[in-house]
Amino acid sequence: xxxxxxxxxxxxxxxxxxxxxxxxxxxxxxxxxxxxxxxxxxxxxxxxxxxxxxxxxxxxxxxxxxxxxxxxxxxxxxxxxxxxxxxxxxxxxxxxxxxxxxxxxxxxxxxxxxxxxxxxxxxxxxxxxxxxxxxxxxxxxxxxxxxxxxxxxxxxxxxxxxxxxxxxxxxxxxxxxxxxxxxxxxxxxxxxxxxxxxxxxxxxxxxxxxxxxxxxxxxxxxxxxxxxxxxxxxxxxxxxxxxxxxxxxxxxxxxxxxxxxxxxxxxxxxxxxxxxxx
Amino acid sequence: xxxxxxxxxxxxxxxxxxxxxxxxxxxxxxxxxxxxxxxxxxxxxxxxxxxxxxxxxxxxxxxxxxxxxxxxxxxxxxxxxxxxxxxxxxxxxxxxxxxxxxxxxxxxxxxxxxxxxxxxxxxxxxxxxxxxxxxxxxxxxxxxxxxxxxxxxxxxxxxxxxxxxxxxxxxxxxxxxxxxxxxxxxxxxxxxxxxxxxxxxxxxxxxxxxxxxxxxxxxxxxxxxxxxxxxxxxxxxxxxxxxxxxxxxxxxxxxxxxxxxxxxxxxxxxxxxxxxxxxxxxxxxxxxxxxxxxxxxxxxxxxxxxxxxxxxxxxxxxxxxxxxxxxxxxxxxxxxxxxxx
Numbered sequence: 001x002x003x004x005x006x007x008x009x010x011x012x013x014x015x016x017x018x019x020x021x022x023x024x025x026x027x028x029x030x031x032x033x034x035x036x037x038x039x040x041x042x043x044x045x046x047x048x049x050x051x052x053x054x055x056x057x058x059x060x061x062x063x064x065x066x067x068x069x070x071x072x073x074x075x076x077x078x079x080x081x082x083x084x085x086x087x088x089x090x091x092x093x094x095x096x097x098x099x100x101x102x103x104x105x106x107x108x109x110x111x112x113x114x115x116x117x118x119x120x121x122x123x124x125x126x127x128x129x130x131x132x133x134x135x136x137x138x139x140x141x142x143x144x145x146x147x148x149x150x151x152x153x154x155x156x157x158x159x160x161x162x163x164x165x166x167x168x169x170x171x172x173x174x175x176x177x178x179x180x181x182x183x184x185x186x187x188x189x190x191x192x193x194x195x196x197x198x199x200x201x202x203x204x205x206x207x208x209x210x211x212x213x214x215x216x217x218x219x220x221x222x223x224x225x226x227x228x229x230x231x232x233x234x235x236x237x238x239x240x241x242x243x244x245x246x247x248x249x250x251x252x253x254x255x256x257x258x259x260x261x262x263x264x265x266x267x268x269x270x271x272x273x274x275x276x277x278x
Numbered sequence: 279x280x281x282x283x284x285x286x287x288x289x290x291x292x293x294x295x296x297x298x299x300x301x302x303x304x305x306x307x308x309x310x311x312x313x314x315x316x317x318x319x320x321x322x323x324x325x326x327x328x329x330x331x332x333x334x335x336x337x338x339x340x341x342x343x344x345x346x347x348x349x350x351x352x353x354x355x356x357x358x359x360x361x362x363x364x365x366x367x368x369x370x371x372x373x374x375x376x377x378x379x380x381x382x383x384x385x386x387x388x389x390x391x392x393x394x395x396x397x398x399x400x401x402x403x404x405x406x407x408x409x410x411x412x413x414x415x416x417x418x419x420x421x422x423x424x425x426x427x428x429x430x431x432x433x434x435x436x437x438x439x440x441x442x443x444x445x446x447x448x449x450x451x452x453x454x455x456x457x458x459x460x461x462x463x464x465x466x467x468x469x470x471x472x473x474x475x476x477x478x479x480x481x482x483x484x485x486x487x488x489x490x491x492x493x494x495x496x497x498x499x500x501x502x503x504x505x506x507x508x509x510x511x512x513x514x515x516x517x518x519x520x521x522x523x524x525x526x527x528x529x530x531x532x533x534x535x536x537x538x539x540x541x542x543x544x545x546x547x548x549x550x551x552x553x554x555x556x557x558x559x560x561x562x563x564x565x566x567x568x569x570x571x572x573x574x575x576x577x578x579x580x581x582x583x584x585x586x587x588x589x590x591x592x593x594x595x596x597x598x599x600x601x602x603x604x605x606x607x608x609x610x611x612x613x614x615x616x617x618x619x
Contacts, residue, residue: 003398004362006348006531006542050542052351052358053535079558093358214561240563241555243531246395249547250528251554253573254563255501256581261394275501277563 005246008050008095009035014070016090019156020149022077023121024086025062028096029070040099041065043106043132044125044237044265047098048245049073049085057081058242060264061099062124064131071096074124074156100245101264104129104209104235106136113142115201117220119192119212120149123156125237125264126211130164137169144171144201148192151180173199193219196227203228210236214278221268231269238264238278254278281433282453284462284469286440291449294468295323298372298461306340307374308333317373326375331418332594336524337380338387340371341404344521345545348399348531352539365402373409379423379592381411381435383524389586390527408457411436415445417482420595422608425488428592430481438462441477450475487608488615490579490589496614497580501572505617509610510571512603517548519597519607525578525590528554549573575610 010031017025030036042065050056057079063072077086088094106129114133118126133140145164149155155174164172175188175195188195192212201208208229210220217236224234240252240259252259254277266274286294299305299321307320310327314334320326351360388404391397414421414430423429433439437458441450450472453459462469520526530547534540547554550570556562564570578590591607598606 003365003402004348005395005397006399006544007360007362010358010360050533052353052360052542053533053540055533056531056542082558095360213559239557241557243529243544243547247393248391248395248397248527248529249531250390250549250577251547253577253581255576256584277569 005244006097008048008056008097009039011071011094011096013088013090013092013094016088019074019158020154022086023074023154023156024077025072025074025124025157026085026088026094027063027070027072028094031093036069041071042099042103043129044104045099045101046125046245046260046264047071047073047096047100048242049075049081050095050097051081051084051088052095054084055081056095056097056243057085058239058245060125060128060237062127064128064135066132066135074121074127076121097245101260102262104132104237104265106132109133109207110139111205112140113202113204113206114140114144115206115208116143116145116147117192117196117208117210117212118145118147119216120154121156122211122213122216123147125239126209127157127160129209134170141205142171143169144173144199146173146175146192146196146199146201148175148177148188148190148195149180150177152176152182152185154180191219192216193223196220197223200227203230203233206233208234210234224268231272232267234268236266236268236271238266240278282459282462283472283475284451284453285472285475286449286451286469288442288446288448290468291440292323294461294465295320295326295374297465297468301464303372304369305372305374306337317375320374329416331414331416331421332377332596332599333375333380334596334600335522336383336594336596337373337376337409338383338524338527340373340407341384341400342387342391342527343403345543346399348542348544350539350541354538363399365399368403368406371407373407376409376411376436377414377594378411378430378432378434378436378439379421379428379594380524381409381439382423382428382432383592383594384409384435386525386582386588386590386592387527389582389588393586408461409435409437411439413439413441413477413480414482414484415442415480417484418595420598420606420608421482421484421593422487422595422611423593424484424486425608425611426490426589426591426593430484431477441480443475443477443480447480450477488612490583492615493579493611494583494589496617497576500614500617501576503617505614506572506575507568509605509613510568512605513550513567513571514603515550515552515567515570516602517550518600518602519574519605520548520550521546522596522600524592524594524596549577575614579611
């Protein structure tokens, strides 16, 4: 790489997967083999993905660092850049800068139960940690995943949900918002915080990883507190608007903390110390 | 290095300008245009006015241009070629006539571009700039450098600081850095060794109105104060304050395309704009102007000192001069200092 922090790696879109209406996953490979060789990242980090001529957009790396040779990102088509990305086909070249930000301290979670709680398009940042943990399955005790979306069709990673559903070493609970169920829906119906309360997972020796829209996070934390989770054992990842990704452009801060540098991973204990600006 | 004091005759400044110019240096100096005074490339010494209090824009643009290329790309049937800008190609620039508050501001912006990741584009531009500061013999009611750790004869940030010794006097030249002594040693005929000269009596009188440290301390428990609403009621969210500020460094990154080729550029941005923090989902962590105004003040007087050990304000007063709604940062800071928490 050069001294120019803003120079992206060139990435080839190897595979495009349709996940849900407006949601796609790209499998990306480095065009330059040396870049591939030198690239490392950890669960929880993010990057800037770009379509040349349109601009950059920020998302997490959705694949696990245990799966080498490629990275994946999952995005919803909403703005200028994500619309342009969505128009890219397999074989197209896009830009990627990263990895940026801190990581989930997964090495410190050995011997613990893991409880993943995700809502909507927030499963991608968590998928990275889920696969990271499942690829090192022996390091952890029970793995529980509670995942909710607005409707059945909005659930992402449908094949992987089936995979997790079929595994004996994973407990998966899926839910959709009331009214979002299909006639053959066999999962739960209800908002994520309600379902967490109903399932009432044990907080003993358990780390909770929560990711979702701000409103979901705000209603899920009190439920976890009621279940006996301490704020130090609740992790989340935040997504404020960013441009640079490394603490210069000045917009992702919450109080004096930069989501891009001090986050995106925070514990509930850390969030309690921050102003409500996310 | 210790301060090396010289005298330069008032008539010799023009010679200094001409010789530097002949040495094919680009000289950026305050040049009047359309009623504004801005740092532009000056062709002759006569273009530069004397007696100005402050330029309309700060001098930060020489190291942090309002729009600058980060990379060029071009697409063809064979694929895409991307080239980062060459960071060694920036011009050597003499920045002439910088007020001490702007020179101090350059250090503050440098702190932003160099904590953690080092922004070598910025650093490379700045490394090619020689800053010739000029002390202030006059100030106006908007100036408050003395309240934020500066003063009208502050040497911080300048390579040479010139102080006029009286209305029609010669200039004291304080040579502060290697870049500064490169100029004086190149032109020994223009600079005489100066004896003990007290420059203070020739400087503008700018009374201290508040203390940085007290504002910072007050802000620790001020996030929820109603004053933010009161102070920002007039704010139009136009961002003029950020554009004229010598320390505001927030930027946007955008692509500019022309057919199959184009550039990625970064351009000045402002925390006063509602779009600044708007998520694609429509959620905005700072949805009203009072939250955005709070961010501006907190960033400069609380977050920057906490994280970077520098304040983000030099007391130049430009934001108050530029504000179309007559918001006055000095009055607001005094009111924060005096507020009962």
